[in-house]
Amino acid sequence: FLKALPKVLNEEFGGKIPDTVEELIRLPGVGRKTANLVVTVGFGKPAMCVDTHCHRISNRLGYVKTNNPLETEMALRKKLPKEYWLDYNSMLVAFGQHLCTPISPHCSKCPIIIYCNRVEVVSSR
Numbered sequence: 001f002l003k004a005l006p007k008v009l010n011e012e013f014g015g016k017i018p019d020t021v022e023e024l025i026r027l028p029g030v031g032r033k034t035a036n037l038v039v040t041v042g043f044g045k046p047a048m049c050v051d052t053h054c055h056r057i058s059n060r061l062g063y064v065k066t067n068n069p070l071e072t073e074m075a076l077r078k079k080l081p082k083e084y085w086l087d088y089n090s091m092l093v094a095f096g097q098h099l100c101t102p103i104s105p106h107c108s109k110c111p112i113i114i115y116c117n118r119v120e121v122v123s124s125r
Contacts (some may be wrong), residue, residue, distance in 0.1 A: 001029030019043040032070060046082035048073050049089040053096025060100065062117030 005028050011014055017038070018024050026036035036047035050058075050073040058064045064075040080088055092100075099106045107113055107124035118124075 004028040017042070019045065021047060032073065036073075040086045046085050047086045048077050048080070049095060050076065051089065052102075053100075054089050054092045056102060057092045057096050057100050060105075060116065060119045060121065061112075062119055 008027055009017065012026065013023070018027075019039060019042075021032065021035040021039055024030050024038055028064040030038075033049055033051055036049040039045045040049065041048040050069045052069070053068070053078060054076075055069045056074040058076065059066060059070055063079070064072055066075050076085075076088070096102075099110055105121060105124050107116075107118070107121065109125075110116065
């Protein structure tokens with residue numbers, strides 16, 4: 001990917017890094033999550049970054065009912081105001097790494113358990 005990237009940037013984008021998700025995902029090795037992060041962090045534009053934590057927790061809470069990160073991204077774009085998009089992902093990444101883990105989440109320590117539907121939680125700590 002790294003060898004092909006400069007060539008594509010030069011040939012298709014005149015050597016400039018594109019500032020839209022649609023253009024960025026045309027670059028070798030760039031997926032939606034990376035493209036959304038570049039748009040938000042690199043260009044200061046609103047973009048909805050959805051990683052595994054954001055997808056899992058949004059569904060676990062019952063905020064969305066989706067099957068994959070792309071569906072989650074599209075559902076969240078409709079539900080959340082743009083100014084919360086980056087913060088939403090940032091908060092859920094940390095939350096998902098430490099409390100709302102994929103297997104056996106720490107529900108007993110969760111500060112938002114009263115709002116959680118615990119979708120697909122089989123066992124917890």
